[in-house]
Amino acid sequence: MEVDLQAVRRVFEDVLNGRMLREQADRWAYTVVREEETGVVTYAPLGERERIWAGVMYLYGIDTKKAPDTYLHSDDDIREAMTAKLGGVGGDLARDDSAGSRAAVAMLVRT
Amino acid sequence: MTVDDFRSQIDAAASDAGRRLDATTERSALAAIVVPLRQIPPIDPDQRLSPERLHQIDRAFFGPFFREKYGTGGDKALENGRIRYYGPIQPANNAAELAGRRYVHEFDTMTGCTRGWHETLDRMGNVRQVRPERYDGTMRHYQFDSNGRYRGSW
Numbered sequence: 697m698e699v700d701l702q703a704v705r706r707v708f709e710d711v712l713n714g715r716m717l718r719e720q721a722d723r724w725a726y727t728v729v730r731e732e733e734t735g736v737v738t739y740a741p742l743g744e745r746e747r748i749w750a751g752v753m754y755l756y757g758i759d760t761k762k763a764p765d766t767y768l769h770s771d772d773d774i775r776e777a778m779t780a781k782l783g784g785v786g787g788d789l790a791r792d793d794s795a796g797s798r799a800a801v802a803m804l805v806r807t
Numbered sequence: 808m809t810v811d812d813f814r815s816q817i818d819a820a821a822s823d824a825g826r827r828l829d830a831t832t833e834r835s836a837l838a839a840i841v842v843p844l845r846q847i848p849p850i851d852p853d854q855r856l857s858p859e860r861l862h863q864i865d866r867a868f869f870g871p872f873f874r875e876k877y878g879t880g881g882d883k884a885l886e887n888g889r890i891r892y893y894g895p896i897q898p899a900n901n902a903a904e905l906a907g908r909r910y911v912h913e914f915d916t917m918t919g920c921t922r923g924w925h926e927t928l929d930r931m932g933n934v935r936q937v938r939p940e941r942y943d944g945t946m947r948h949y950q951f952d953s954n955g956r957y958r959g960s961w
Contacts, residue, residue, distance in 0.1 A: 719946075726940070732876070733921075749876065753910060754897055757925040760908050760938060761948060764961045768899045768908060768927060777897065 697731045700740040701782065704751040708778040711758065712771055718759035725756035750781040809955045810934045858884035861916065865890050877912035877923075888917045896928065906930045929953060 707724060710716035729752065731737045739745040754777050762768045769777075856864070861884035865874070874882055878892030885891065894910040908927045915921070927936035927948075937949045950958045 723944075753894055757897070757908055757910055757938070759946070760925055760927060760936075762899070762902050762905055762927070762936075768902055768905065769897070770899070770901045773898065773900055776900075 697728070697736055698738045698740055699728055699748055699752070701744045701748050701751075704748055704755070705778065705782050707755055708751070708774065708782070711755075712774060712778075718767060721755045722757060722759040725752045725754075725758070728752045729756055747782055751778070754781055809957070810937065810951050811955075813937060813949060813951075813957060856888055856916070858886060861885075861888065861890060864916070873912060873914055873921075877910065880909055889913050889915045904929045905935060906932075908936075 707716065707721050711718055711721050728737060732749075739748050758769065758774065760768045865882065865884065873890070873892050876892075877894055880893035880895045882890060882892045890913070892912045892914070894912075896907045896909045898907040899905055906928050908925050910923060910925055912921060912923045922940070924937050924939040926934045927938075929935050931953065933951075933953050933955065935951055935953070937951075938946060939949075941947070947960050949960045952958055
């Protein structure tokens with residue numbers, strides 16, 4: 697399994713844009729964590745492993761609630777976290793194969 | 808029931824986020840592939856590990872596996888041979904008394920089992936919610952008051 701920085705950024709953006717439920721983002725991140733435990737995850741680019749992992753670990757649990765019908769995190773929290781963990785917003789998105797990244801994420805969420 | 812009682816009751820098998828290595832297999836595998844960075848004096852096999860001793864072993868052996876991934880917020884060796892790795896607190900800026908959440912990963916050095924859960928903390932640093940990772944994929948939040956007493960779940 698390969699996880700790239702753009703795919704992680706895309707999950708953040710999809711959550712913020714309402715294209716993905718927080719629960720789906722959490723389960724996607726959980727899939728990555730599980731795969732990481734078995735040692736089969738590769739990171740692209742390799743030098744961005746720490747940022748990618750930090751983003752994944754934020755998304756894991758992003759659906760935590762403070763009350764039965766209220767999420768703990770506001771959209772502003774998530775936006776700030778995306779910038780802090782992944783760097784500048786949209787820096788490489790113009791050159792990104794966004795359709796490919798989104799398809800990979802969607803496939804993982806379904807499994 | 809307190810937060811610590813609750814944690815101890817979470818079945819170690821409830822987390823499928825962890826590896827399930829046989830302890831003997833893991834020990835022998837580690838002996839084969841790991842070169843300790845520093846010498847650690849041997850102890851009697853029946854002797855219970857002290858948290859200090861566990862910390863020594865963690866620094867030499869387990870750190871690369873868990874601390875870098877899950878322990879950037881700190882780690883703690885427990886009396887029962889387990890090590891807890893704390894992730895960074897992910898802040899919540901509009902959650903009143905709640906400061907944020909963090910992921911906790913616990914490794915049992917005796918069995919090789921791991922388990923994990925998400926904790927929500929208040930601004931005083933008290934754990935107010937625990938959300939374990941469960942086999943069946945269902946999410947349940949267990950709540951505690953500021954004194955650590957169990958209040959209920961949803």
